[in-house]
Amino acid sequence: MTSIERRASGWLASIFALRMLGLFLILPVFAIYGKELKGGDEAYLIGLAISIYGLTQAIFQIPFGAASDRLGRKPVIVFGLIVFAVGSAVAALSDSIAGVIVGRAIQGAGAVSAAVSAFISDSTRDEVRTKAMAMVGASIGLTFAFSLIVSPPLTAAIGLSGLFWLTAFLAVAGIFVVLYLVPPAPVLAEQPAPIAHGDVLFNPQLFRLNVGVFLLHMFQTAIFVVVPVLLVERGALPPPSHWQVYLPVILVSFALMVPPMILAERKGKVRAVFLCGIGLLCIAMLAAPTLISSRSAALGGIVGFLLLFFIAFNLLEAMQPSLVSRLAPARVKGFALGVYNTTMALGLFAGGIVGGTLAKRFGNETVFYGCAALAALWFVVAYSMKPPPARKEN
Numbered sequence: 001m002t003s004i005e006r007r008a009s010g011w012l013a014s015i016f017a018l019r020m021l022g023l024f025l026i027l028p029v030f031a032i033y034g035k036e037l038k039g040g041d042e043a044y045l046i047g048l049a050i051s052i053y054g055l056t057q058a059i060f061q062i063p064f065g066a067a068s069d070r071l072g073r074k075p076v077i078v079f080g081l082i083v084f085a086v087g088s089a090v091a092a093l094s095d096s097i098a099g100v101i102v103g104r105a106i107q108g109a110g111a112v113s114a115a116v117s118a119f120i121s122d123s124t125r126d127e128v129r130t131k132a133m134a135m136v137g138a139s140i141g142l143t144f145a146f147s148l149i150v151s152p153p154l155t156a157a158i159g160l161s162g163l164f165w166l167t168a169f170l171a172v173a174g175i176f177v178v179l180y181l182v183p184p185a186p187v188l189a190e191q192p193a194p195i196a197h198g199d200v201l202f203n204p205q206l207f208r209l210n211v212g213v214f215l216l217h218m219f220q221t222a223i224f225v226v227v228p229v230l231l232v233e234r235g236a237l238p239p240p241s242h243w244q245v246y247l248p249v250i251l252v253s254f255a256l257m258v259p260p261m262i263l264a265e266r267k268g269k270v271r272a273v274f275l276c277g278i279g280l281l282c283i284a285m286l287a288a289p290t291l292i293s294s295r296s297a298a299l300g301g302i303v304g305f306l307l308l309f310f311i312a313f314n315l316l317e318a319m320q321p322s323l324v325s326r327l328a329p330a331r332v333k334g335f336a337l338g339v340y341n342t343t344m345a346l347g348l349f350a351g352g353i354v355g356g357t358l359a360k361r362f363g364n365e366t367v368f369y370g371c372a373a374l375a376a377l378w379f380v381v382a383y384s385m386k387p388p389p390a391r392k393e394n
Contacts, residue, residue: 004183008123009132011182015077016116017139018174024147025163026050027224028246029155032232032239038096045097047225047356052101054348056108061345065114065338073119076112077178081171083110088168092161103164111345114338136321145254148246156240201339205327208385210340213320214347215378219281219371220313221351226364227302234292235299245303253310260315271385277315278379284308285372289365
């Protein structure tokens with residue numbers, strides 16, 4: 001990658017990570033601290049507050065991407081970050097679960113992920129675009145890891161309101177990054193060919209990846225409706241100390257995902273590694289109820305489950321954006337990434353609703369069994385995937 005490509009990809013990946021930070025920071029703590037809000041004693045409303053962000057992202061993702069084609073990438077991204085900051089302020093000023101839900105919905109409405117992905121595509125050559133998209137995947141994984149570690153002690157220090165004010169400040173900082181640090185994209189010599197939506201929507205390879213990112217992020221939000229509560233109730237670990245679980249789990253899971261990533265990329269075992277990642281997710285979900293069933297060893301069981309989950313999650317989260325960029329037809333990469341980001345956002349929304357509803361009606365263990373069943377379905381859908389074409393080396 002050239003210096004300009006590295007600079008553009010790095011700063012744009014940071015903007016993408018900022019969008020996800022709005023969700024991730026509250027995941028480890030909201031099921032606990034949200035109960036202090038008016039109306040926060042309903043698990044369903046807690047799940048809705050977590051996941052409404054994903055629904056409004058899904059609604060506005062493709063419109064924002066289309067607007068960036070007409071109005072330019074930077075103006076649309078800046079506008080989206082302003083909307084995100086306004087939503088953060090609304091949530092910060094609310095003392096009820098209903099007000100936080102409204103703020104979260106506004107946050108998600110600033111859906112710039114597709115526009116950012118298209119900007120990265122504009123700013124990189126075909127032969128290095130996979131590397132650039134991998135930076136986006138890595139930024140999401142690292143942001144999630146960072147959130148799990150810092151969110152519990154940070155929320156204990158500044159509260160939920162302070163957490164939302166922090167995300168508002170970061171959105172404003174993101175505007176500065178877009179305007180002054182991201183280099184302008186090269187001007188196209190000629191207009192691109194019209195987008196053929198069917199090349200994306202009816203492409204079985206891309207469909208499998210869209211199903212995958214939907215389910216992966218649904219699992220992520222669903223389990224964090226119950227995991228923080230389990231750490232308190234069964235693990236006897238107060239919220240400010242949850243980082244003591246998350247930090248070693250994240251560090252070890254990142255280390256353990258590296259060998260299969262190398263195997264996938266250098267040895268041409270992408271399909272096999274991808275399927276193993278899905279299988280590990282299924283195993284982790286099935287094992288979770290047993291691992292946490294003993295109150296005397298529940299904390300160790302939760303740690304074991306989280307380790308298995310995050311090895312699989314980090315591996316799949318890093319692989320999927322790269323696969324989309326390699327499998328999508330060149331002239332519709334932007335649209336393909338818009339669809340991909342939309343299904344990701346829908347998964348984030350569905351996870352909170354599904355997790356909250358299952359936990360309330362059938363108990364926490366049902367959340368894990370439901371996710372296991374869906375992971376098994378994902379394995380079946382992904383089994384017939386074809387290896388992507390060999391990529392060019394820069």
